[in-house]
Amino acid sequence: MRIPILKLHNTLLASIQWELDDQTALQFQEDLLQKIYETGANGVVIDITAIDFIDSFIAKVLGDVIQMSKLMGAKVVITGVQPAVAITLLELGVTLDDVLTALDLEKGLDKLRQELGD
Amino acid sequence: MRIPILKLHNTLLASIQWELDDQTALQFQEDLLQKIYETGANGVVIDITAIDFIDSFIAKVLGDVIQMSKLMGAKVVITGVQPAVAITLLELGVTLDDVLTALDLEKGLDKLRQELGD
Numbered sequence: 001m002r003i004p005i006l007k008l009h010n011t012l013l014a015s016i017q018w019e020l021d022d023q024t025a026l027q028f029q030e031d032l033l034q035k036i037y038e039t040g041a042n043g044v045v046i047d048i049t050a051i052d053f054i055d056s057f058i059a060k061v062l063g064d065v066i067q068m069s070k071l072m073g074a075k076v077v078i079t080g081v082q083p084a085v086a087i088t089l090l091e092l093g094v095t096l097d098d099v100l101t102a103l104d105l106e107k108g109l110d111k112l113r114q115e116l117g118d
Numbered sequence: 119m120r121i122p123i124l125k126l127h128n129t130l131l132a133s134i135q136w137e138l139d140d141q142t143a144l145q146f147q148e149d150l151l152q153k154i155y156e157t158g159a160n161g162v163v164i165d166i167t168a169i170d171f172i173d174s175f176i177a178k179v180l181g182d183v184i185q186m187s188k189l190m191g192a193k194v195v196i197t198g199v200q201p202a203v204a205i206t207l208l209e210l211g212v213t214l215d216d217v218l219t220a221l222d223l224e225k226g227l228d229k230l231r232q233e234l235g236d
Contacts, residue, residue: 004121
């Protein structure tokens with residue numbers, strides 16, 4: 001199983017709508033970076049509304065993919081972080097420094113547009 | 119496996135990025151109709167760029183989902199129809215009457231906005 005990544009103008013959208021297993025999470029990381037490279041996208045919105053539980057491995061992969069996207073020049077907005085996920089991320093020490101967040105996909109895209117000055 | 123469906127304002131976006139098996143196609147049909155109902159979306163963009171081969175069952179499901187979405191009050195735009203898929207659809211008698219089409223996701227969204235007068 002793979003997470004589809006949509007391209008919308010200069011932005012990539014990925015909506016994770018089911019619990020991630022480890023293999024899917026790693027595949028998503030690889031696919032997203034490859035897609036940033038191919039499309040030259042300068043922004044990424046990752047919607048995790050559907051995730052209401054996150055383990056340490058997935059949290060690390062998520063933290064990594066954000067850092068890696070930044071290294072490739074794309075700003076990342078995470079949307080739909082559930083309370084339990086926020087608690088777990090902090091407890092695991094994944095602080096997601098400088099990561100933009102928003103309540104939902106629409107607000108995430110708006111925020112990204114503001115940041116990128118489009 | 120399920121196809122994630124993203125909500126963006128009044129529009130739903132679904133990007134089918136891998137070949138559909140029969141079960142996934144039926145699940146997608148059910149999920150999309152449910153999501154139209156839940157969100158009250160008045161437009162749907164289905165991107166099938168990645169599908170370069172389509173069999174009669176999937177073609178029928180696709181034709182059905184378009185008709186059903188219409189019945190529920192949502193306009194459908196299909197984007198990224200490959201030449202081989204267009205040929206197969208016609209040969210199978212799935213003419214997709216009155217269905218809007220566009221080259222890619224961005225153009226599909228633009229077309230939908232025009233149609234809906236947003």
